[in-house]
Amino acid sequence: MAQQLLDRYIAGSSVIHALDARVKLVLTIALIVCASLLPVGAWLALTAFTALVWAAIIASGVGLPTILRRSLLALPFLLVVVTVIFSVPGRPIFRLPLGFVTLTATDAGLLRFITIVWKSWISMQAALLLTATTHFLDVLRALQALHMPKIIVALMSFMYRYLFILVEEAQRLLRARDCRSAALQGSGGGSLLWRAQVTGRLVGTLFLRSFERSERIYVAMLSRGYTGELRSLRAQTLDRRDLRVGLVVGAILLIITAQAFVG
Amino acid sequence: MAIHELELPKLHTTTPAITLNQLSFAYPDGRVALQNVSVTINSGEKVALVGPNGAGKSTLLLHLNGVLGALDGSVRIADVEVRRDTLRKVRALVGLVFQDPDDQLFSPTVFDDVAFGPLHMGLAEAEVRARVVWALEQVGMQGFEDRMPHHMSVGQRKRVAVATVLSMEPQVLALDEPSAGLDPRARRGLVDLLQSLSQTMLVSTHDMRLIAEVFPRTIILANGQVAHDAPTDEILSNRALLEEYGLEMP
Ligand SMILES: Nc1ncnc2c1ncn2[C@@H]1O[C@H](COP(=O)(O)OP(=O)(O)O)[C@@H](O)[C@H]1O
Numbered sequence A: 001m002a003q004q005l006l007d008r009y010i011a012g013s014s015v016i017h018a019l020d021a022r023v024k025l026v027l028t029i030a031l032i033v034c035a036s037l038l039p040v041g042a043w044l045a046l047t048a049f050t051a052l053v054w055a056a057i058i059a060s061g062v063g064l065p066t067i068l069r070r071s072l073l074a075l076p077f078l079l080v081v082v083t084v085i086f087s088v089p090g091r092p093i094f095r096l097p098l099g100f101v102t103l104t105a106t107d108a109g110l111l112r113f114i115t116i117v118w119k120s121w122i123s124m125q126a127a128l129l130l131t132a133t134t135h136f137l138d139v140l141r142a143l144q145a146l147h148m149p150k151i152i153v154a155l156m157s158f159m160y161r162y163l164f165i166l167v168e169e170a171q172r173l174l175r176a177r178d179c180r181s182a183a184l185q186g187s188g189g190g191s192l193l194w195r196a197q198v199t200g201r202l203v204g205t206l207f208l209r210s211f212e213r214s215e216r217i218y219v220a221m222l223s224r225g226y227t228g229e230l231r232s233l234r235a236q237t238l239d240r241r242d243l244r245v246g247l248v249v250g251a252i253l254l255i256i257t258a259q260a261f262v263g
Numbered sequence B: 001m002a003i004h005e006l007e008l009p010k011l012h013t014t015t016p017a018i019t020l021n022q023l024s025f026a027y028p029d030g031r032v033a034l035q036n037v038s039v040t041i042n043s044g045e046k047v048a049l050v051g052p053n054g055a056g057k058s059t060l061l062l063h064l065n066g067v068l069g070a071l072d073g074s075v076r077i078a079d080v081e082v083r084r085d086t087l088r089k090v091r092a093l094v095g096l097v098f099q100d101p102d103d104q105l106f107s108p109t110v111f112d113d114v115a116f117g118p119l120h121m122g123l124a125e126a127e128v129r130a131r132v133v134w135a136l137e138q139v140g141m142q143g144f145e146d147r148m149p150h151h152m153s154v155g156q157r158k159r160v161a162v163a164t165v166l167s168m169e170p171q172v173l174a175l176d177e178p179s180a181g182l183d184p185r186a187r188r189g190l191v192d193l194l195q196s197l198s199q200t201m202l203v204s205t206h207d208m209r210l211i212a213e214v215f216p217r218t219i220i221l222a223n224g225q226v227a228h229d230a231p232t233d234e235i236l237s238n239r240a241l242l243e244e245y246g247l248e249m250p
């Protein structure tokens, strides 16, 4: 259960899966940066990026519908952007009366809105493709190889290691609560106040347990020679072919982006 | 490596592996957990540590590698006195395995975990990799390098937990309740593993069958003091003694 919730990786043996995680990570970040740099209304470049990402998704075999479905998760966040339709000055296209204020939508605002949504959506898909075809641990190793500070990589790896345990612990506590509150549940689930209290206590317990566990883990690390400096094995050298793929795709991203500014 | 092997016989004959001398300890909240504990364990000896919950077993084990520092008395591992300035050395000598493998296994993969000790001892990369392979072989978990702890059974996790200290090639193994929570098959595997290892061992447990099978000597701890220290046969055949300390017949 916790597994499904947290693991976004879809096993496979496609070329995308096989590509070095470092190359994938750099390309994904490059695409997101390039997309965010595009000027308003760079439709050709956005179409080209979309084609590129979709081609990669199809080649990976994880399925375009899967990625699109996952990308819907970001939709609510995009609602925030709706405000630009009304706040950017330009030619009015329609009015939205809201009681005592009236919002005026402008053409420039609408164009900017569409550009932002498209940019975010394609960036989202690229990131989703990365997590669907790259095991989280390989992403971590890639981050480390790319000189992300060790402490941050370590924190993320601890988080990954203990999230599952934390979720299981929370589920156990919830089950215990449900067992004890069976009667109350029958009579409508208890008052809001009562439920808030129970939830508060649950979170408190969870926090205390995590805190105690972190102390034990620290002691376990000390016992095995940790003295404040994390060490790791050197990363493997990058495969020549993977490097070439990375350079070619990177060049394509740059050309598309440059084209949007020139054209 | 060669020097290592030459030194070993000397240790066997002259220096005990573990010497606790009048060890006392109280937690910061004032709770006295150990009182004048004196124990000598010879190299290669396998000793069980029993006693009711709260007797001080875990506290004692945490003194072996200096995670807890004695308030009074002293701890020696081989010929090294456990002090602030000898901690690195002591931690290479003593492999401490905690009760909950989820505390012991804090890395995302088995390989990373078993490599953690050797890496932080400052060993070269090739040596680290060799030790990981060797340690996993010792506990019968070869081929699990890329597995993640949360995808393994409790029994498997316990084995890997032992491997994480074996890879440091310690002279002393200190295990805290290793058989707690194991099903019969996993328990059997643990018994075989402990029998096959040649290190000096001090193992806390409530499992009297495990004691009968693996440990020739048993120490009973009660209220932070050594209540009895005798050959296991003697203790197991003394019904009154077992009852007094709430221990079960195997
Ligand atoms: N971190 C701590 N802080 C305060 N008291 C502790 C702590 N850990 C253990 N104790 C107390 O020290 C005593 C010995 O505990 P412990 O060594 O865990 O016993 P055992 O492992 O034999 O069950 C107990 O009374 C326990 O409550």
Ligand SMILES: [Mg+2]
Pocket: B057, B058, B059, B176
């Ligand atoms: Mg204990």
